[in-house]
Amino acid sequence: MKAYNFLENHFKEISIINQISDILGWDKEVIMPIGSLSARIEQSSYLIKLAHEKICSSLINEKITEALEDMSSLNDWQKANLLEIKKIFDDYASVDNSLMREYSSLRQECEMVWRSARKNKSFIEVKPYFAKLLLAVRKIAAVKADYFKVSPYQALVNEYDSNRKVEEIDSIFSELKNFLPQFIEKVRSTQGEKPKLGGYFPIELQQQLGIEIMKDFGFDFNKGRLDTSTHPFCGGIPHDIRLTTRYDENDAFIALQGIIHETGHALYEKNLPLEYAYQPVGRNLGMAIHESQSLLTEMQIGRSDEFVEYLIPKLIKYFSVDKTKFSQDNIAKYVKYVEPSFIRVDADEVTYPLHVIMRYELEKQLIGGDLEVGDLPAAWNDYFRQTIGLTPDHDALGVLQDTHWYSGIFGYFPSxxxxxxxxxxxxxxxxxxxxxxxxxxxxxxxxxIYDWLKMNIHSKGKLFSSDQLLVNSTGESLNPRYFTEYLESKYVHG
Structure with missing residues (x-):
């Protein structure tokens, strides 16, 4: 137990370093002045260097080996924690510290340039920065692929969904690609026109509405807050959860749906096992499970007819609108309306998977070297026209709309x-x-609902693999049949 106890104490320190880094990351996205970027890059790079050094020391390797030989003395949580510690050690040891520091600097620089490029609708502005960043990502993917004996893209997927094989993703996505086009046509042929719910919705009132709904979902404002950013996200740490959304004074539902989505992420973080809050086993199970919590909250609950009925009195309370416009029928149709669109985060849940599958296939080509940076905008537009049926008028509607690639994040989109x-x-x-x-x-x-999720999903941390967690809670491993049946029930038979 001595070796294991040493590792627990050591990795608590590493967890605190990472939590500081996460708060700095939130600050950079939300309130940091742009002129502070160079200082923030230095700060973040130092923290990455510090964590890397603390993880990759020969002493840690010795302690892991010693603890693995004494696993019989550990309980199930400790055994799972030790295996997670070894996984983290292997992941960090596989890549040279200097390459990770280079990657950290490039991703922060590129992401800040992307903000301006997106505003100016110009991929050319960010192209040289993205090219350097992609080269670093390819190097990391290649090194990890060699170390773990997997493909370069699989090595990147493992960072966000470590139990999911690319071949399984290919199979699930192939099934959805076969199902969705005809299903979309069927829904659109019967849904009629989209209700017009536009008006003037003051941002301050939208914020108040969002906060009230977050509280109803169980968000604790003593340990979290709501802010504004270009791209909605949930950040911070389990004891200090930071949510953001974006507002449009002409459409109250953009911010509202963003808030509901990110609240799903936040509740997962809030309910992770407190006893292991500073240990790897106490962290979330990966981004596919994380996204399941946000999408269950936003789509399964937040766009249901029952939730609309709950929501209507709140909308009327906060906004001076024609009550007939905010009828049950109008809002239910509005939040369930299926329509091909350019922006992924604004897409309905039926066309949304096509946005993801496109990005998945393009980023596999980028990592594999089959697609170069200069050819990306044209490839994006061609693919978008073929799958969604629309052609972006400019880069902000196309290849610049997501922050992921320009932040060095590849392998996340399938989640x-x-x-x-x-x-x-x-x-x-x-x-x-x-x-x-x-x-x-x-x-x-x-x-x-959230008591069930806490008991079966949130409180388990990384005790089980994602498939085992699903088997334990639903009786079987991941099965896309439930998703297609859900869509048919909601959009055709509902």
Whole structure:
């Protein structure tokens, strides 16, 4: 136990370093002045260097080996924690510290340039920065691929969903690509025109509405806050959760749906096992499970007819609008309307997977060297026209719309749709356990749903693999059938 106890104490220190880095990352996205970028890059690079050195020392390797030989003395949580510690050590040891520091600097620089390029609708502005960043990502992917004996792209996917093989993603996405085009046509042929809910919605009132709804979902404002950013996200640390959204005074639902989505992420972080808050086993299980929590919250609950019924009195309370415009029928149609669109984060849940699958296939080509930076905008536009049926008028509607690649994040995109598939499977099980669920949502009583999620998903941390977690909570491993059945029930038979 001595070696294991040493590792627990050591990795608590590393966890604190990473939490400081996370708060600095939130600050950079939300309130840091642009002129402070160079100082922030130095700060972040130092923290990465410090964590890397603390993880990759020969002493840590010796302690891991010693603890593995004494695993019989550990309980299940400790065994899982030790295996996670070894996984982290291997991940860090596989890449030279100087390459990781270079990557950290390049990603922060590129992301800041991307903000301006997106505003100016000009990929050319960010192209040289992105080219250097992509080269660093390819180097990291190649080194990790050699170390772990996997493909370069699999090595990147493992950072966000470590238990999911690319071949399985290919199979699930192939099934969805075969299902979605005809299904979209079927839905669009019967849904009629989209209701017009536009008006003037003061940002201050939108914020107040969002905060009220976050509280109803169970968000604790004593340990978190809501702010504004270019791209909505959930950041911070489990004891200090930072949510952001973006506002449009002409459309209250853009901010609202962003808030509901990010609240799903926040509740997952809030309910992780407190006993292991500073240990690897106490962290979230990966981004596919994380996205399942946000999409279950936003789509399965937040765009249901029952939630709309709960929402209408709140909309009327905050905004001076024609009550007939905010009828049950109008809002239900509005939040479930299926329509091909340019921006992924604004897409409906039926066309959304096509946005993700496109990015997945393009980034595989970028990492594999089959697609170069200069050819990316044209490849994006061609693919978008073929799959979504639209051609972007400018880069901000196309290749510049997401922050991920310009922040050096590759292998994340599949998690969004894998999360949607997982959410449908989880909700299918929740409905069996809580038959009165729909009535509870109608009343705004969401606690029973999140009690089930806390008990079966959130509180388990990394104790199980994602598939084992699903088997334990739903009876089977990931199955896309529940997602397609959910879509058919909601959009065709609902």
């Amino acid at each position: 969004y749709t894998l999360g949607a598939v997982t959410a449908a499977q989880l909700m299918n099980s929740i409905k069996k356990v809580i038959p009165e669920m729909n009535e509870q949502i109608r009343r705004g009583d969401l606690k029973p």
